[in-house]
Amino acid sequence: MPWKAFQEQVAVRMESLLTEQINALPEHHSNLKAAMQHSLLAGGKRMRPFLVYAAGEILHVDKANLDMCALAVECIHTYSLIHDDLPAMDDDDLRRGKPTCHVVYGEASAILAGDSLQTLAFDILANYPAPATLERVKLVSILSRAAGYQGMCGGQALDLAATNKTVSLSALHQIHELKTGALIKSCIEMVCALAHLNEQETDSFSQYAHALGLAFQVRDDILDVTSDTQTLGKPQGSDQDANKSTFPSLMGLEQAQQYLQDLHQQALHALDAIPYNTELLNAFSHYVVQREH
Template identity: 40%
Template sequence: MDQSLQNLLDKEQQQLNNALTSYIKTLDIPDRLRESVLYSIEAGGKRLRPLLMKLTCTGLGGDQEKVYPAAVALEMIHTYSLIHDDLPAMDDDTYRRGQLTNHKKFDEATAILAGDGLLTNSFHVITTSNLYTDQEKVSIITKLSKASGLEGMVAGQYLDMEAENQTISISNLERIHHLKTGRLISFAVEIGGYLAGASLEKMETLKKFGDYLGIIFQIQDDILDIEGDQEIIGKRVGSDVDNEKSTYPSILGLEGAKQYKTKYVKEAGRCLQNVGLENTDLALISSYLSERNQ
Protein backbone atom coordinates (compact mmCIF):
# COMPACT_ATOMS: atom_id res chain seq x y z
CA MET A 1 0.00 0.00 0.00
CA ASP A 2 1.15 3.52 -0.76
CA GLN A 3 2.82 4.90 2.37
CA SER A 4 0.88 8.16 2.52
CA LEU A 5 -2.40 6.25 2.22
CA GLN A 6 -1.24 3.85 4.93
CA ASN A 7 -0.49 6.84 7.19
CA LEU A 8 -3.88 8.34 6.45
CA LEU A 9 -5.66 5.06 7.20
CA ASP A 10 -3.70 4.53 10.43
CA LYS A 11 -4.46 8.01 11.70
CA GLU A 12 -8.11 7.81 10.75
CA GLN A 13 -8.45 4.35 12.29
CA GLN A 14 -7.23 5.61 15.60
CA GLN A 15 -9.44 8.68 15.67
CA LEU A 16 -12.48 6.72 14.63
CA ASN A 17 -11.79 3.93 17.11
CA ASN A 18 -11.49 6.50 19.89
CA ALA A 19 -14.77 8.12 18.93
CA LEU A 20 -16.47 4.72 18.70
CA THR A 21 -15.26 3.33 22.02
CA SER A 22 -15.90 6.66 23.78
CA TYR A 23 -19.52 6.42 22.70
CA ILE A 24 -19.93 2.77 23.71
CA LYS A 25 -18.36 3.54 27.08
CA THR A 26 -21.03 6.14 27.87
CA LEU A 27 -23.63 3.35 27.74
CA ASP A 28 -24.83 1.13 30.57
CA ILE A 29 -24.69 -2.34 28.94
CA PRO A 30 -24.62 -5.80 30.60
CA ASP A 31 -20.96 -6.85 30.93
CA ARG A 32 -20.70 -9.75 28.52
CA LEU A 33 -22.88 -8.07 25.92
CA ARG A 34 -20.64 -5.01 26.11
CA GLU A 35 -17.59 -7.27 25.68
CA SER A 36 -19.14 -8.81 22.61
CA VAL A 37 -19.94 -5.39 21.12
CA LEU A 38 -16.43 -4.09 21.83
CA TYR A 39 -14.86 -7.29 20.49
CA SER A 40 -16.28 -6.67 17.03
CA ILE A 41 -15.78 -2.92 17.24
CA GLU A 42 -12.13 -3.41 18.13
CA ALA A 43 -11.60 -6.12 15.50
CA GLY A 44 -11.82 -2.97 13.52
CA GLY A 45 -10.93 -3.19 9.91
CA LYS A 46 -9.60 -0.39 7.81
CA ARG A 47 -12.30 2.20 8.62
CA LEU A 48 -12.39 2.95 4.96
CA ARG A 49 -15.90 4.38 4.99
CA PRO A 50 -15.14 6.98 7.69
CA LEU A 51 -11.99 7.96 5.81
CA LEU A 52 -14.00 8.40 2.61
CA MET A 53 -16.50 10.56 4.47
CA LYS A 54 -13.82 12.71 5.99
CA LEU A 55 -11.79 13.18 2.81
CA THR A 56 -14.90 14.14 0.87
CA CYS A 57 -15.99 16.58 3.54
CA THR A 58 -12.60 18.26 3.97
CA GLY A 59 -11.90 18.18 0.22
CA LEU A 60 -15.04 20.24 -0.31
CA GLY A 61 -14.13 22.68 2.43
CA GLY A 62 -16.13 21.18 5.32
CA ASP A 63 -15.16 20.83 8.97
CA GLN A 64 -13.68 17.42 9.71
CA GLU A 65 -15.01 17.33 13.28
CA LYS A 66 -18.57 17.19 11.99
CA VAL A 67 -17.82 13.91 10.30
CA TYR A 68 -17.33 11.86 13.47
CA PRO A 69 -20.84 11.16 14.77
CA ALA A 70 -22.05 10.15 11.29
CA ALA A 71 -18.91 8.07 10.73
CA VAL A 72 -19.32 6.34 14.09
CA ALA A 73 -22.94 5.52 13.27
CA LEU A 74 -21.90 4.19 9.88
CA GLU A 75 -19.20 1.95 11.36
CA MET A 76 -21.65 0.65 13.96
CA ILE A 77 -23.99 -0.36 11.14
CA HIS A 78 -21.14 -1.83 9.11
CA THR A 79 -19.99 -3.79 12.18
CA TYR A 80 -23.49 -5.11 12.96
CA SER A 81 -23.86 -6.25 9.36
CA LEU A 82 -20.61 -8.24 9.56
CA ILE A 83 -21.64 -9.88 12.84
CA HIS A 84 -24.99 -10.95 11.39
CA ASP A 85 -23.53 -11.97 8.02
CA ASP A 86 -21.09 -14.31 9.75
CA LEU A 87 -23.85 -16.20 11.61
CA PRO A 88 -24.32 -19.94 10.91
CA ALA A 89 -27.68 -19.28 9.22
CA MET A 90 -26.05 -16.71 6.93
CA ASP A 91 -22.46 -17.10 5.64
CA ASP A 92 -21.41 -19.39 8.52
CA ASP A 93 -17.91 -17.98 8.92
CA THR A 94 -15.48 -18.94 11.68
CA TYR A 95 -12.88 -16.25 11.11
CA ARG A 96 -12.95 -12.60 10.13
CA ARG A 97 -9.82 -10.49 9.85
CA GLY A 98 -7.83 -13.36 11.36
CA GLN A 99 -9.95 -13.50 14.51
CA LEU A 100 -12.84 -15.70 15.57
CA THR A 101 -16.18 -14.32 14.42
CA ASN A 102 -18.39 -12.90 17.15
CA HIS A 103 -20.68 -15.93 17.51
CA LYS A 104 -17.65 -18.26 17.70
CA LYS A 105 -15.98 -16.12 20.36
CA PHE A 106 -19.22 -15.64 22.32
CA ASP A 107 -22.34 -17.48 21.17
CA GLU A 108 -25.02 -17.06 18.54
CA ALA A 109 -27.60 -15.39 20.74
CA THR A 110 -25.09 -12.85 22.02
CA ALA A 111 -23.91 -12.14 18.48
CA ILE A 112 -27.46 -11.55 17.27
CA LEU A 113 -28.12 -9.16 20.15
CA ALA A 114 -24.78 -7.36 19.80
CA GLY A 115 -25.69 -6.75 16.16
CA ASP A 116 -29.22 -5.61 16.99
CA GLY A 117 -27.86 -3.27 19.63
CA LEU A 118 -25.18 -1.73 17.41
CA LEU A 119 -27.78 -1.12 14.73
CA THR A 120 -30.27 0.48 17.12
CA ASN A 121 -27.73 2.68 18.87
CA SER A 122 -26.22 3.91 15.61
CA PHE A 123 -29.26 6.18 15.31
CA HIS A 124 -28.90 7.24 18.93
CA VAL A 125 -25.35 8.44 18.19
CA ILE A 126 -26.71 10.81 15.58
CA THR A 127 -29.65 12.23 17.52
CA THR A 128 -27.61 12.84 20.68
CA SER A 129 -24.66 14.53 18.95
CA ASN A 130 -24.18 18.22 19.72
CA LEU A 131 -22.47 18.88 16.40
CA TYR A 132 -25.56 18.73 14.20
CA THR A 133 -28.72 20.78 13.87
CA ASP A 134 -32.01 18.90 14.08
CA GLN A 135 -32.36 19.26 10.32
CA GLU A 136 -28.94 17.65 9.77
CA LYS A 137 -29.80 14.80 12.15
CA VAL A 138 -33.01 14.10 10.26
CA SER A 139 -31.24 14.18 6.87
CA ILE A 140 -28.46 11.89 8.02
CA ILE A 141 -30.85 9.33 9.55
CA THR A 142 -33.12 9.38 6.51
CA LYS A 143 -30.20 8.58 4.23
CA LEU A 144 -28.56 6.10 6.60
CA SER A 145 -31.71 4.09 7.29
CA LYS A 146 -32.56 3.99 3.59
CA ALA A 147 -29.04 2.92 2.60
CA SER A 148 -28.89 0.16 5.20
CA GLY A 149 -32.51 -1.01 5.49
CA LEU A 150 -35.08 -3.05 3.60
CA GLU A 151 -34.38 -1.20 0.35
CA GLY A 152 -30.63 -1.11 0.83
CA MET A 153 -27.98 -3.26 2.50
CA VAL A 154 -30.47 -5.70 4.03
CA ALA A 155 -32.02 -6.27 0.59
CA GLY A 156 -28.53 -6.78 -0.85
CA GLN A 157 -27.62 -9.40 1.73
CA TYR A 158 -30.93 -11.15 1.10
CA LEU A 159 -30.44 -11.20 -2.69
CA ASP A 160 -26.86 -12.35 -2.28
CA MET A 161 -27.99 -15.41 -0.32
CA GLU A 162 -30.83 -16.07 -2.73
CA ALA A 163 -28.32 -16.08 -5.58
CA GLU A 164 -26.17 -18.81 -4.01
CA ASN A 165 -25.90 -21.91 -6.19
CA GLN A 166 -27.43 -19.97 -9.05
CA THR A 167 -25.97 -18.53 -12.20
CA ILE A 168 -27.04 -14.93 -12.46
CA SER A 169 -26.49 -12.16 -14.99
CA ILE A 170 -23.86 -9.48 -14.60
CA SER A 171 -26.57 -6.86 -14.11
CA ASN A 172 -28.13 -8.88 -11.29
CA LEU A 173 -24.75 -9.33 -9.69
CA GLU A 174 -24.17 -5.61 -9.93
CA ARG A 175 -27.55 -4.86 -8.37
CA ILE A 176 -26.76 -7.17 -5.45
CA HIS A 177 -23.43 -5.55 -4.74
CA HIS A 178 -24.79 -2.07 -5.32
CA LEU A 179 -27.21 -2.78 -2.47
CA LYS A 180 -25.02 -4.89 -0.23
CA THR A 181 -21.76 -2.92 -0.39
CA GLY A 182 -22.30 0.13 -2.55
CA ARG A 183 -25.07 1.79 -0.60
CA LEU A 184 -23.05 2.28 2.59
CA ILE A 185 -19.97 3.44 0.69
CA SER A 186 -22.15 5.88 -1.23
CA PHE A 187 -23.65 7.06 2.02
CA ALA A 188 -20.15 7.82 3.32
CA VAL A 189 -19.20 10.10 0.44
CA GLU A 190 -22.67 11.59 0.11
CA ILE A 191 -22.74 12.62 3.78
CA GLY A 192 -19.18 13.89 3.48
CA GLY A 193 -20.46 16.22 0.76
CA TYR A 194 -23.65 17.05 2.63
CA LEU A 195 -21.74 18.13 5.74
CA ALA A 196 -19.56 20.37 3.58
CA GLY A 197 -22.67 21.99 2.11
CA ALA A 198 -22.24 20.50 -1.39
CA SER A 199 -24.90 21.20 -4.04
CA LEU A 200 -27.45 18.51 -4.86
CA GLU A 201 -25.72 18.02 -8.21
CA LYS A 202 -22.37 17.37 -6.55
CA MET A 203 -24.02 15.02 -4.08
CA GLU A 204 -25.43 12.99 -6.98
CA THR A 205 -21.97 12.69 -8.52
CA LEU A 206 -20.53 11.73 -5.15
CA LYS A 207 -23.14 9.00 -4.76
CA LYS A 208 -22.16 7.65 -8.16
CA PHE A 209 -18.50 7.76 -7.15
CA GLY A 210 -19.39 5.75 -4.02
CA ASP A 211 -21.28 3.24 -6.12
CA TYR A 212 -18.30 2.73 -8.39
CA LEU A 213 -16.00 2.31 -5.41
CA GLY A 214 -18.38 -0.35 -4.12
CA ILE A 215 -18.18 -2.25 -7.38
CA ILE A 216 -14.39 -1.93 -7.54
CA PHE A 217 -14.17 -3.15 -3.95
CA GLN A 218 -16.34 -6.16 -4.71
CA ILE A 219 -14.58 -7.16 -7.92
CA GLN A 220 -11.26 -7.07 -6.07
CA ASP A 221 -12.83 -9.10 -3.25
CA ASP A 222 -13.86 -11.74 -5.75
CA ILE A 223 -10.40 -11.70 -7.34
CA LEU A 224 -8.72 -12.09 -3.94
CA ASP A 225 -10.90 -15.11 -3.25
CA ILE A 226 -9.09 -16.70 -6.22
CA GLU A 227 -5.63 -15.14 -6.20
CA GLY A 228 -5.32 -13.87 -2.63
CA ASP A 229 -3.05 -15.02 0.18
CA GLN A 230 -5.06 -16.50 3.03
CA GLU A 231 -2.50 -15.36 5.60
CA ILE A 232 -2.72 -11.76 4.47
CA ILE A 233 -6.50 -11.60 4.02
CA GLY A 234 -7.22 -13.29 7.36
CA LYS A 235 -10.00 -15.49 6.01
CA ARG A 236 -10.33 -18.61 3.92
CA VAL A 237 -9.69 -18.33 0.18
CA GLY A 238 -11.71 -20.24 -2.40
CA SER A 239 -15.01 -20.09 -0.54
CA ASP A 240 -16.87 -18.54 -3.49
CA VAL A 241 -16.10 -21.53 -5.70
CA ASP A 242 -16.90 -23.96 -2.87
CA ASN A 243 -20.24 -22.22 -2.30
CA GLU A 244 -20.89 -22.07 -6.06
CA LYS A 245 -21.39 -18.33 -5.80
CA SER A 246 -21.78 -16.14 -8.85
CA THR A 247 -18.92 -13.64 -8.85
CA TYR A 248 -17.41 -11.23 -11.35
CA PRO A 249 -14.70 -13.78 -12.28
CA SER A 250 -17.20 -16.66 -12.52
CA ILE A 251 -19.29 -14.65 -14.98
CA LEU A 252 -16.61 -12.67 -16.85
CA GLY A 253 -13.55 -14.86 -16.30
CA LEU A 254 -10.60 -13.65 -14.24
CA GLU A 255 -9.17 -11.43 -16.99
CA GLY A 256 -12.60 -10.12 -17.90
CA ALA A 257 -13.22 -9.20 -14.27
CA LYS A 258 -9.94 -7.30 -14.14
CA GLN A 259 -10.80 -5.32 -17.27
CA TYR A 260 -14.25 -4.60 -15.90
CA LYS A 261 -12.64 -3.26 -12.74
CA THR A 262 -10.31 -0.99 -14.75
CA LYS A 263 -13.35 0.48 -16.51
CA TYR A 264 -14.90 1.41 -13.17
CA VAL A 265 -11.66 2.85 -11.82
CA LYS A 266 -11.74 5.24 -14.79
CA GLU A 267 -15.41 6.10 -14.16
CA ALA A 268 -14.65 6.79 -10.52
CA GLY A 269 -11.82 9.10 -11.57
CA ARG A 270 -14.16 10.98 -13.86
CA CYS A 271 -16.61 11.56 -10.99
CA LEU A 272 -13.82 12.98 -8.85
CA GLN A 273 -12.89 15.35 -11.67
CA ASN A 274 -16.49 16.50 -11.96
CA VAL A 275 -16.58 17.56 -8.34
CA GLY A 276 -13.04 18.97 -8.37
CA LEU A 277 -11.59 16.33 -6.05
CA GLU A 278 -9.27 14.59 -8.54
CA ASN A 279 -6.12 15.81 -6.81
CA THR A 280 -7.06 14.63 -3.33
CA ASP A 281 -6.39 11.41 -1.48
CA LEU A 282 -9.74 10.12 -2.69
CA ALA A 283 -7.98 9.23 -5.95
CA LEU A 284 -5.42 7.23 -4.00
CA ILE A 285 -8.21 5.30 -2.34
CA SER A 286 -9.81 4.21 -5.55
CA SER A 287 -6.52 2.83 -6.86
CA TYR A 288 -5.88 1.21 -3.51
CA LEU A 289 -9.31 -0.48 -3.55
CA SER A 290 -8.58 -1.74 -7.02
CA GLU A 291 -5.18 -3.18 -6.20
CA ARG A 292 -5.34 -4.15 -2.52
CA ASN A 293 -4.12 -7.57 -1.49
CA GLN A 294 -6.27 -7.80 1.65
Protein backbone atom coordinates (compact mmCIF):
# COMPACT_ATOMS: atom_id res chain seq x y z
CA MET A 1 0.00 0.00 0.00
CA PRO A 2 1.31 3.52 -0.80
CA TRP A 3 2.42 5.24 2.38
CA LYS A 4 -0.02 8.14 1.94
CA ALA A 5 -3.00 5.81 1.78
CA PHE A 6 -1.65 3.97 4.81
CA GLN A 7 -1.27 7.28 6.67
CA GLU A 8 -4.86 8.22 5.86
CA GLN A 9 -6.04 4.86 7.19
CA VAL A 10 -4.08 5.47 10.39
CA ALA A 11 -5.61 8.94 10.79
CA VAL A 12 -9.15 7.60 10.39
CA ARG A 13 -8.49 4.69 12.75
CA MET A 14 -6.96 6.97 15.39
CA GLU A 15 -9.84 9.43 15.20
CA SER A 16 -12.27 6.59 15.89
CA LEU A 17 -10.22 4.98 18.66
CA LEU A 18 -9.42 8.27 20.41
CA THR A 19 -13.08 9.28 20.25
CA GLU A 20 -14.01 5.96 21.87
CA GLN A 21 -11.53 6.61 24.68
CA ILE A 22 -12.92 10.09 25.38
CA ASN A 23 -16.56 9.00 25.12
CA ALA A 24 -15.92 6.15 27.57
CA LEU A 25 -14.86 8.59 30.30
CA PRO A 26 -17.53 9.37 32.94
CA GLU A 27 -19.18 12.78 32.89
CA HIS A 28 -18.28 13.99 36.38
CA HIS A 29 -16.46 17.03 34.97
CA SER A 30 -17.58 17.93 31.49
CA ASN A 31 -15.24 20.93 31.18
CA LEU A 32 -12.14 18.81 31.82
CA LYS A 33 -13.36 16.14 29.43
CA ALA A 34 -14.00 18.81 26.77
CA ALA A 35 -10.50 20.24 27.28
CA MET A 36 -8.97 16.79 26.76
CA GLN A 37 -11.07 16.25 23.64
CA HIS A 38 -10.21 19.71 22.27
CA SER A 39 -6.54 18.80 21.98
CA LEU A 40 -6.71 15.04 21.47
CA LEU A 41 -9.10 15.29 18.50
CA ALA A 42 -7.57 18.40 16.92
CA GLY A 43 -6.11 16.41 14.03
CA GLY A 44 -2.40 16.63 13.36
CA LYS A 45 -0.06 14.37 11.43
CA ARG A 46 -0.48 11.36 13.79
CA MET A 47 3.17 10.69 13.05
CA ARG A 48 3.76 8.57 16.12
CA PRO A 49 0.78 6.27 15.57
CA PHE A 50 1.88 5.97 11.94
CA LEU A 51 5.25 4.65 13.10
CA VAL A 52 3.55 2.17 15.42
CA TYR A 53 1.27 0.81 12.71
CA ALA A 54 3.93 0.88 9.97
CA ALA A 55 6.44 -1.06 12.08
CA GLY A 56 3.65 -3.39 13.16
CA GLU A 57 2.65 -4.00 9.54
CA ILE A 58 6.25 -4.85 8.69
CA LEU A 59 6.60 -7.21 11.66
CA HIS A 60 3.08 -8.73 11.51
CA VAL A 61 2.06 -7.65 15.01
CA ASP A 62 -1.54 -8.13 16.17
CA LYS A 63 -3.62 -5.01 15.35
CA ALA A 64 -5.16 -4.81 18.84
CA ASN A 65 -1.69 -4.58 20.35
CA LEU A 66 -0.79 -1.82 17.90
CA ASP A 67 -3.99 0.05 18.75
CA MET A 68 -3.03 0.01 22.41
CA CYS A 69 0.47 1.40 21.78
CA ALA A 70 -0.72 4.00 19.26
CA LEU A 71 -3.39 5.28 21.63
CA ALA A 72 -0.99 5.48 24.55
CA VAL A 73 1.74 7.33 22.68
CA GLU A 74 -0.73 9.80 21.15
CA CYS A 75 -2.14 10.58 24.61
CA ILE A 76 1.40 11.27 25.84
CA HIS A 77 2.20 13.42 22.81
CA THR A 78 -1.01 15.45 23.16
CA TYR A 79 -0.46 16.01 26.87
CA SER A 80 3.02 17.32 26.08
CA LEU A 81 1.63 19.77 23.51
CA ILE A 82 -0.95 21.10 25.96
CA HIS A 83 1.70 21.72 28.59
CA ASP A 84 4.27 23.08 26.09
CA ASP A 85 1.76 25.73 24.98
CA LEU A 86 1.14 27.03 28.52
CA PRO A 87 2.32 30.55 29.45
CA ALA A 88 4.88 29.06 31.83
CA MET A 89 6.41 27.07 28.95
CA ASP A 90 6.31 28.25 25.32
CA ASP A 91 3.27 30.53 25.74
CA ASP A 92 1.65 29.75 22.37
CA ASP A 93 -1.96 30.56 21.53
CA LEU A 94 -2.25 28.55 18.30
CA ARG A 95 -1.82 24.81 17.73
CA ARG A 96 -2.80 22.92 14.55
CA GLY A 97 -4.52 26.07 13.35
CA LYS A 98 -6.79 26.24 16.41
CA PRO A 99 -6.65 28.12 19.73
CA THR A 100 -4.56 26.21 22.26
CA CYS A 101 -6.19 24.38 25.14
CA HIS A 102 -5.44 26.97 27.81
CA VAL A 103 -6.74 29.79 25.60
CA VAL A 104 -10.13 28.06 25.31
CA TYR A 105 -10.47 26.39 28.72
CA GLY A 106 -8.11 28.31 30.99
CA GLU A 107 -4.71 27.38 32.40
CA ALA A 108 -5.97 25.24 35.29
CA SER A 109 -8.15 23.06 33.05
CA ALA A 110 -5.33 22.78 30.48
CA ILE A 111 -2.91 21.55 33.15
CA LEU A 112 -5.43 19.00 34.36
CA ALA A 113 -6.25 17.94 30.80
CA GLY A 114 -2.56 17.26 30.19
CA ASP A 115 -2.25 15.38 33.48
CA SER A 116 -5.33 13.31 32.66
CA LEU A 117 -4.07 12.38 29.19
CA GLN A 118 -0.72 11.34 30.61
CA THR A 119 -2.31 8.98 33.12
CA LEU A 120 -4.81 7.76 30.50
CA ALA A 121 -1.86 6.59 28.39
CA PHE A 122 -0.67 4.21 31.09
CA ASP A 123 -4.22 3.14 31.92
CA ILE A 124 -4.52 2.08 28.27
CA LEU A 125 -1.26 0.11 28.38
CA ALA A 126 -2.38 -1.62 31.57
CA ASN A 127 -5.99 -2.40 30.68
CA TYR A 128 -6.65 -2.25 26.92
CA PRO A 129 -8.12 -5.55 25.63
CA ALA A 130 -5.22 -7.54 24.17
CA PRO A 131 -3.78 -11.07 24.24
CA ALA A 132 -3.09 -12.35 27.76
CA THR A 133 0.53 -13.14 26.89
CA LEU A 134 1.35 -9.50 26.23
CA GLU A 135 4.30 -8.13 28.23
CA ARG A 136 2.56 -4.97 29.39
CA VAL A 137 5.24 -4.09 31.95
CA LYS A 138 7.83 -3.88 29.16
CA LEU A 139 5.63 -1.47 27.22
CA VAL A 140 5.04 0.69 30.30
CA SER A 141 8.79 0.74 30.93
CA ILE A 142 9.58 1.88 27.37
CA LEU A 143 6.94 4.62 27.29
CA SER A 144 7.49 5.93 30.82
CA ARG A 145 11.23 6.28 30.23
CA ALA A 146 10.63 8.09 26.92
CA ALA A 147 8.06 10.45 28.44
CA GLY A 148 9.73 11.32 31.74
CA TYR A 149 12.95 12.66 33.19
CA GLN A 150 15.14 10.53 30.91
CA GLY A 151 13.19 11.57 27.82
CA MET A 152 10.64 14.19 26.89
CA CYS A 153 10.29 16.01 30.23
CA GLY A 154 14.06 16.12 30.70
CA GLY A 155 14.45 17.53 27.20
CA GLN A 156 11.83 20.18 27.83
CA ALA A 157 13.62 21.21 31.04
CA LEU A 158 16.89 21.54 29.12
CA ASP A 159 15.09 23.52 26.42
CA LEU A 160 13.66 25.96 28.97
CA ALA A 161 17.06 26.33 30.64
CA ALA A 162 18.60 27.17 27.24
CA THR A 163 16.16 30.01 26.52
CA ASN A 164 17.93 33.36 26.02
CA LYS A 165 21.24 31.51 25.75
CA THR A 166 23.37 30.32 22.87
CA VAL A 167 24.02 26.64 23.46
CA SER A 168 26.51 24.37 21.73
CA LEU A 169 25.43 22.14 18.88
CA SER A 170 26.00 19.05 21.04
CA ALA A 171 23.75 20.54 23.74
CA LEU A 172 21.05 21.23 21.15
CA HIS A 173 21.28 17.61 19.99
CA GLN A 174 20.81 16.43 23.58
CA ILE A 175 17.75 18.65 24.02
CA HIS A 176 15.99 17.29 20.97
CA GLU A 177 17.12 13.69 21.32
CA LEU A 178 15.24 13.80 24.63
CA LYS A 179 12.41 16.26 23.95
CA THR A 180 11.39 14.98 20.50
CA GLY A 181 13.42 11.91 19.67
CA ALA A 182 12.77 9.77 22.75
CA LEU A 183 9.02 9.51 22.20
CA ILE A 184 9.48 8.80 18.49
CA LYS A 185 11.94 6.02 19.32
CA SER A 186 9.50 4.57 21.85
CA CYS A 187 6.95 3.99 19.06
CA ILE A 188 9.36 1.69 17.27
CA GLU A 189 10.77 0.11 20.43
CA MET A 190 7.33 -0.89 21.71
CA VAL A 191 6.56 -2.65 18.43
CA CYS A 192 9.96 -4.37 18.45
CA ALA A 193 9.16 -5.62 21.96
CA LEU A 194 5.77 -6.90 20.79
CA ALA A 195 7.43 -8.71 17.89
CA HIS A 196 10.17 -10.17 20.14
CA LEU A 197 12.93 -9.03 17.79
CA ASN A 198 16.53 -9.85 18.56
CA GLU A 199 18.92 -7.15 19.76
CA GLN A 200 20.53 -6.54 16.37
CA GLU A 201 17.23 -6.04 14.55
CA THR A 202 15.88 -3.85 17.34
CA ASP A 203 19.03 -1.73 17.18
CA SER A 204 18.58 -1.13 13.44
CA PHE A 205 14.98 -0.03 13.95
CA SER A 206 16.12 2.18 16.84
CA GLN A 207 18.81 3.82 14.68
CA TYR A 208 16.18 4.62 12.08
CA ALA A 209 13.91 6.18 14.69
CA HIS A 210 16.80 8.17 16.20
CA ALA A 211 17.74 9.70 12.84
CA LEU A 212 14.09 10.30 11.98
CA GLY A 213 13.42 12.06 15.30
CA LEU A 214 16.30 14.47 14.82
CA ALA A 215 15.35 15.01 11.18
CA PHE A 216 11.81 15.89 12.28
CA GLN A 217 13.16 18.55 14.65
CA VAL A 218 15.63 19.99 12.15
CA ARG A 219 12.83 20.29 9.60
CA ASP A 220 10.66 22.00 12.23
CA ASP A 221 13.43 24.49 12.91
CA ILE A 222 13.87 25.19 9.19
CA LEU A 223 10.13 25.69 8.70
CA ASP A 224 10.07 28.11 11.64
CA VAL A 225 12.39 30.29 9.53
CA THR A 226 11.08 29.71 6.01
CA SER A 227 7.32 29.12 6.35
CA ASP A 228 4.36 31.18 7.60
CA THR A 229 1.81 30.92 10.40
CA GLN A 230 -1.09 29.89 8.16
CA THR A 231 0.85 27.01 6.62
CA LEU A 232 2.34 25.84 9.91
CA GLY A 233 -0.88 26.04 11.91
CA LYS A 234 1.11 27.60 14.77
CA PRO A 235 2.99 30.91 15.18
CA GLN A 236 5.84 31.21 12.68
CA GLY A 237 9.10 32.49 14.14
CA SER A 238 8.13 31.50 17.68
CA ASP A 239 11.57 30.02 18.39
CA GLN A 240 13.28 33.20 17.29
CA ASP A 241 10.84 35.31 19.30
CA ALA A 242 11.59 33.18 22.37
CA ASN A 243 15.33 33.56 21.72
CA LYS A 244 15.91 29.82 21.49
CA SER A 245 18.87 28.14 19.85
CA THR A 246 17.86 26.17 16.76
CA PHE A 247 19.73 24.21 14.12
CA PRO A 248 19.51 27.07 11.56
CA SER A 249 20.60 29.65 14.15
CA LEU A 250 23.66 27.60 15.12
CA MET A 251 24.57 26.09 11.74
CA GLY A 252 23.11 28.57 9.28
CA LEU A 253 20.09 27.73 7.13
CA GLU A 254 22.04 26.13 4.29
CA GLN A 255 24.04 23.85 6.59
CA ALA A 256 20.91 22.93 8.52
CA GLN A 257 19.26 21.89 5.27
CA GLN A 258 22.29 19.76 4.40
CA TYR A 259 22.26 18.22 7.89
CA LEU A 260 18.60 17.34 7.35
CA GLN A 261 19.56 15.41 4.22
CA ASP A 262 22.38 13.67 6.10
CA LEU A 263 19.93 12.50 8.77
CA HIS A 264 17.59 11.30 6.04
CA GLN A 265 20.39 9.17 4.59
CA GLN A 266 21.22 7.82 8.05
CA ALA A 267 17.59 6.74 8.46
CA LEU A 268 17.57 5.02 5.07
CA HIS A 269 20.90 3.33 5.81
CA ALA A 270 19.48 1.91 9.05
CA LEU A 271 16.52 0.50 7.12
CA ASP A 272 18.88 -1.21 4.67
CA ALA A 273 20.11 -3.40 7.54
CA ILE A 274 16.58 -4.63 8.39
CA PRO A 275 15.64 -7.96 6.72
CA TYR A 276 12.00 -6.99 6.13
CA ASN A 277 10.04 -4.95 3.60
CA THR A 278 10.57 -1.45 5.02
CA GLU A 279 9.02 0.50 2.12
CA LEU A 280 6.49 2.27 4.38
CA LEU A 281 9.19 3.55 6.74
CA ASN A 282 11.40 4.50 3.82
CA ALA A 283 8.64 6.59 2.25
CA PHE A 284 7.82 8.18 5.60
CA SER A 285 11.39 9.36 6.01
CA HIS A 286 11.11 11.13 2.65
CA TYR A 287 7.92 12.79 3.86
CA VAL A 288 9.47 13.98 7.13
CA VAL A 289 12.32 15.83 5.40
CA GLN A 290 10.10 17.34 2.70
CA ARG A 291 6.94 18.29 4.66
CA GLU A 292 5.69 21.88 4.65
CA HIS A 293 4.00 21.92 8.06
